Amino acid sequence: MTISISPAKGHANGHAISDKHHLKRSPEHGFSTRAIHIGSEADPTTGAVIPPISLSTTYKQDEVGVHKGFEYSRSGNPNRDALERTLVGLEAGAGHAITFSSGSATTATILQSLGPNAHVLSVNDVYGGTFRFLTRVAKETMGIESTFVDLENAADSDVLGAIKENTKLIWIESPTNPTLRLIDIPRIVALARQAQSKPLVLVDNTFLSPFYASPLLQGADIVIHSLTKYINGHSDVVMGAAIFPSSSTPDSDYDTLAQKLRFLQNAHGAVPSAFDCWLAQRGAKTLAVRMKTHGLNALRIASFLTSHPAVEHVIYPGLATHPLHALAHTSLSPHTQQFLNTLPQSTLAHGIPYGGMVSFRVRGGARSAEALLPKLKLFTLAESLGGVESLAELPARMTHASIPPAEREALGIEGLVRLSCGIEEVEDLVEDLRSALDGLEDEDSGCESGLVTPPSDVSDGL
Numbered sequence: 093m094t095i096s097i098s099p100a101k102g103h104a105n106g107h108a109i110s111d112k113h114h115l116k117r118s119p120e121h122g123f124s125t126r127a128i129h130i131g132s133e134a135d136p137t138t139g140a141v142i143p144p145i146s147l148s149t150t151y152k153q154d155e156v157g158v159h160k161g162f163e164y165s166r167s168g169n170p171n172r173d174a175l176e177r178t179l180v181g182l183e184a185g186a187g188h189a190i191t192f193s194s195g196s197a198t199t200a201t202i203l204q205s206l207g208p209n210a211h212v213l214s215v216n217d218v219y220g221g222t223f224r225f226l227t228r229v230a231k232e233t234m235g236i237e238s239t240f241v242d243l244e245n246a247a248d249s250d251v252l253g254a255i256k257e258n259t260k261l262i263w264i265e266s267p268t269n270p271t272l273r274l275i276d277i278p279r280i281v282a283l284a285r286q287a288q289s290k291p292l293v294l295v296d297n298t299f300l301s302p303f304y305a306s307p308l309l310q311g312a313d314i315v316i317h318s319l320t321k322y323i324n325g326h327s328d329v330v331m332g333a334a335i336f337p338s339s340s341t342p343d344s345d346y347d348t349l350a351q352k353l354r355f356l357q358n359a360h361g362a363v364p365s366a367f368d369c370w371l372a373q374r375g376a377k378t379l380a381v382r383m384k385t386h387g388l389n390a391l392r393i394a395s396f397l398t399s400h401p402a403v404e405h406v407i408y409p410g411l412a413t414h415p416l417h418a419l420a421h422t423s424l425s426p427h428t429q430q431f432l433n434t435l436p437q438s439t440l441a442h443g444i445p446y447g448g449m450v451s452f453r454v455r456g457g458a459r460s461a462e463a464l465l466p467k468l469k470l471f472t473l474a475e476s477l478g479g480v481e482s483l484a485e486l487p488a489r490m491t492h493a494s495i496p497p498a499e500r501e502a503l504g505i506e507g508l509v510r511l512s513c514g515i516e517e518v519e520d521l522v523e524d525l526r527s528a529l530d531g532l533e534d535e536d537s538g539c540e541s542g543l544v545t546p547p548s549d550v551s552d553g554l
């Protein structure tokens with residue numbers, strides 16, 4: 093939904109814009125207030141505080157072409173509109189939000205909007221499904237070429253050198269999935285603005301969610317989310333969204349981009365259902381409280397893991413020992429900065445909450461990592477992330493299996509364990525990990541019966 097453009101009767105595809113949708117986001121309202129109230133006004137006909145679910149596929153017209161803003165549910169639906177308005181309220185700097193039936197459908201639509209013979213410069217450690225789409229679908233069926241660059245470490249000249257005459261998009265994830273590499277978004281934006289082809293800069297903000305990061309405030313042109321993850325937050329909806337500003341600049345015509353994506357949304361028909369939109373909106377209302385706990389739990393778990401003898405390496409940019417911790421800290425959204433100010437110094441002794449994802453390697457490599465996962469009882473061995481329940485997985489064999497083995501090896505994905513830290517009681521999660529890691533050590537020392545007592549004086553660092 094578009095919030096700040098002037099009222100009109102409707103989009104070309106019949107997508108509704110009514111006056112009540114033109115709520116300007118109140119800058120004075122905080123993140124959670126916006127999450128709860130924008131897009132969720134009481135129903136004008138019944139007074140219902142929670143929006144009804146509009147399952148109708150079609151809408152009555154009083155005369156031909158005269159309707160209340162909705163014609164056919166693929167083109168526009170009240171629950172989808174409401175969710176899109178909520179998303180504009182959540183992602184700081186946004187003016188447009190357009191939802192799709194998955195994060196992957198969002199990726200596909202954005203890439204298709206570039207047109208044939210375009211070139212995309214992507215971060216090398218990109219989500220496996222995005223890599224698969226760029227290399228196997230966009231290349232073969234859309235004629236779109238991609239170059240993958242280590243945007244964390246590449247020098248400015250190397251990034252500029254990789255931008256071609258036809259580079260229309262730079263694709264960033266930060267932190268990347270699953271090795272949690274950090275990209276300096278303002279630096280890449282500044283380089284993109286220098287390039288002749290004026291590529292748009294897109295950030296897949298799924299991992300941090302609009303709570304921890306506000307890439308549009310850092311100059312990015314487009315943010316995408318797999319709403320399947322933190323924004324819905326309850327592992328019961330698959331959905332995605334593209335979100336971007338509404339005020340156009342000479343280089344970036346966001347209103348035209350919105351028209352193009354809205355047209356493709358209707359033409360492809362990869363739209364989310366009314367019920368899923370209703371669920372995702374309900375989930376989004378608690379995003380801040382969930383994200384705070386995800387972050388605090390992840391920080392505690394990362395600190396614990398660094399102290400366990402069976403763990404070789406822990407990656408969590410929130411840890412003060414992470415090489416790019418300073419970048420993680422300065423890149424936080426204004427609302428997360430405020431949250432940090434409310435935390436006692438003792439909580440921040442080892443770092444800061446920085447989303448709920450933690451990756452680590454155990455001693456003994458991939459074989460030990462694979463042996464560890466079934467030992468966990470509270471962390472469920474499963475793909476995906478961002479739900480209230482904790483999940484653990486082996487990216488090389490699961491979410492990132494579509495990346496060729498040599499590239500997985502080069503990126504450091506082989507043998508890596510990825511945790512999506514949920515919002516359960518954190519000490520229960522720590523005990524779950526401790527018990528599984530202790531069990532691994534017992535096996536390695538040939539004492540599966542547990543006759544060798546693990547060291548009892550291991551400090552987990554907090």
Ligand SMILES: Cc1ncc(COP(=O)(O)O)c(C=O)c1O
Nearest residue numbers: 194195196219269298318320331
């Ligand atoms: C970072 C990231 N982006 C995009 C996607 C794709 O989203 P979806 O599964 O909703 O299609 C995923 C899925 O795991 C993801 O982790």
